[in-house]
Amino acid sequence: MALDPAFLEELRARTPIASVIGRRTKLVRSGRNWKACCPFHGEKTPSFYVYDDHFHCFGCGAHGDVISFVMQSEGRSFPEAVAELAGEAGLEVPRASPREREAEQRARGLSDVLDLVQAAWVRRLHAPEGRAGLAYLRGRGLSDETIAGFGLGWSGDGRGGLLNELAPHGVTPEMLAQAGLMRVDEDGRPKGELFFNRVTFPIRDRRGSLVSFGGRILGDGQPKYLNGPETALFSKRRTLFGMDRARAALRTARPRGAPPVELVVVEGYMDVIALHQAGFPGAVAPLGTALTSEQMEALWQMAAAPILCFDGDGAGQRAAVKAAETALPLLDINRTLRFCALPEGEDPDSLLRGQGSGAVAALLEGARPIGHVLFDLLTQGVRDPGPEQRAAVRRRLVEAAALIADKGLAAEYRSTLLDRFFETYRRRPGQGKRAGQGGQRGDGRQAGVSWPAGSAPAPFDEAAAAQERMRILTAILLRHPHILPEVEDAYCRLDLPPALARVRAAVMDLAASGDLTDAKALDRRLDEGGLAEERMAVVAARPLPMSLSAPDDLMAVDVVQEWWHFFALLNVRQFGEDIRLDTESLCAGTLDARSWASLRTRLLAWEALRRGDLTPGEG
Structure with a gap:
């Protein structure tokens, strides 16, 4: 039966040959490829090699693609092998009319x-x-x-x-x-x-x-x-210029000590040809359109982490954003993308002619994974956004992470993007040390605090005291999660110890997905997420004062104010500077009602701190 070549090409593209062969024989990595003892003849030293689209045994000469492997290993006819693989790939074998x-x-x-x-x-x-x-x-x-x-x-x-x-x-x-x-x-x-x-x-x-x-x-x-x-x-959607030459280069063994061939996606014919001539034989290009999902599947058939290297102009930046959005639903732990930023106004061809192959090699060596550059790609042009713009940016980041089909990977991307969001947009220009990085004077007392005569506390471990205050801040949020929206900006700026950082990441994920309801539900979700030990260490290491650990309807204090009180103790000088800046904004008429409510609560905490209502040693 004659079959459409396009169908067979699609079947091969959707069927990773290494996974099929791996069912019959144990494969081990050999550079970019795999090797094993040949399943077709007895041998003790591996001479059977699996490449991205075919296998070859240097012992017995067995050779073929994924379809012929099924035919040879299972004794099936060509139609039977195609039907088996098509069923696994979710394809329907066309009937030849x-x-x-x-x-x-x-x-x-x-x-x-x-x-x-x-x-x-x-x-x-x-x-x-x-x-x-x-x-x-x-x-x-x-x-x-x-x-x-x-x-x-x-x-x-x-x-x-x-x-x-x-x-x-x-x-x-x-x-x-x-x-x-x-x-x-x-x-x-x-x-x-x-x-x-x-x-x-x-x-x-x-x-x-x-x-x-x-x-x-x-x-x-x-x-x-x-x-x-x-x-x-x-088919323009499935083809890349230079793909045949790049595949051959990626499969060819390199001399000892030679750098590996990188699969690099550029924008044009001349870029591809110039790169090949200059010693970069893994270059390919789409055909006048944005990268399609089919082209990305073809790239991943050749390499697990191809590099996207677009021109350093506005069009190149837009192409990079589009490529990232197309790739997100297709990512998994075994395949990703890297991005290489060209200087503005340059393309690979012009860079080669102007600065030589060394400049291109340095750029490719510095290519960064998509997880590291996605935030920058999705927030291009955003500078000093207001509350509405911040909310829109945050929504876009969360929605981008949600595109990833692998839920675990999606959660990691969401946490990474939100961490960058808070670090980038919620820290004021010119801010000094981050909260949690100190602020004590040389005598062990917090800078800016007026101590009553004769009441100076005994020296204590500053680092341990800072970590204890971070634990208290986290514990307050676990007991009163409803206050998170009022303090999350500051909380996400804290340089937390690893265990507390894991708890914070989980809490922020739950908040972003709308699953943050009450303390008991939060405890349950953290435990289900494998953080029971960390959660218990937060809430049980040293119990909170009764006024802070009691249910909301029994509270004798303003929990938000007390949270800011402990936060201020981490860096009193910076806390005071933040309040000063916000007060100036209020006087200038640029502070909205919500920001004023937050400022008022922090002012009360600041006054309590200055009066000495709570000493740094209490926590």
Whole structure:
């Protein structure tokens, strides 16, 4: 039974070969690939290697893709192996109708047409008519070897010369149109060559088969770059320029001591070609569109953490944001992305010509995981936001993390993004030491506190005292979680010890998801999350005063005020400076009602501290 090549390609892309082979034999990592003792012949030393899309045994010569492995290891026919893998991948095996069989034969014919066109365009590049195109490529720094290796060509003037040249081979206008090389009118009739007066770039699928072309016009014509349309052979969403060469480079063993080949996604044909020529053979590019989910799946078939390296301009930044949003639902613990920030106004080609391969190597080496750059990507252009803008930014960050299908990974991203949010937008410009980083004078007393004569406390361990106050602040929130919205900005700025930080992260996650209701429910959720020991250490290490640990309807004190009281003790000087700044904002009329309520509570705590109602030793 003949099957659609596109279906088989999709099946292979959706079926990681290492996981299928790993069911039959134990695989161990060998660089980017896997190795094992061959399941087809007895051996004690591994000679069976598994790559991203095929296997090969250097002992017995067994070789093939994931479909042939199932056939050989389970004794199945080709249709049976396809049906088994398709069922596991959630695909339905298409039934070949007479029309589909005819389409398959037509596709094979289109492949032959493309090969004939490629040969004609390469010949033209080196003929007098292609002189301008060849000069352009050499002027961009490409060697003749690179030009030949990528099969670059010249399309001619588009006045029928291509059709006349191919007619002796039986090529008709209809065949050229079906191959994506001629434009058609409203009735579908061919009406002129698509590519003319352009340098041509062959587009190949991951196996190296020619599927379409791209072209760059010389001069001021538009569009500058042009890709062939969708055809029976070419799917723009699934193809990356340079993918075949990058796959080969990633599979090839490197000399000892040589740096590994990195899979790098750039924006254009010339970027890819220039990088390959400069010794970066893992470069690929989408075809004039934003990265699609299908292209990302293809990238992860080649490498677990490809690098996205977009131009250092506004369009490049937007492309990076779009790529991140597309990737989030697809992330898991085994596949991610890294991002490489180019200098503003630069692309890889210009950087290579201006600063050399060393500059590019340094940028790639500094590529950062998506978890480290996602906050920056999602908050581009946000500067000193007001309350409404902060709320919008926070919502966007939480929604971005929620796109990740893996719930555990999504929770980690949400915590990381919210930590950055509070650190970035809730700390005032010019702020000194963060709360929790000290503030005591050299004699062990808090700076700025007026002590009654003769009542100075005995020296105590400052670090231990700071940690105890952080425990009290956390314990108050566990007993009275309803006050979190009033104090969360300050609480998230604290440099907590690891155990308290884990509790805080869980509390913030529950708050972000709307699961923060009452103290008993919070205790239960923390325990269910594996934090029972940490929670008990917070609330039972030293019990809170009765006024703070009692239920809300029995409280004898304002819990929020008392929380701020203990917070102030961590860094009295900074606490006073914050109050001064907010008071100035109030006088200037820039403080809203909610901010004034918060300021009033902190002022009361500040006054109590200055009166000595609570000494630093109490906690």
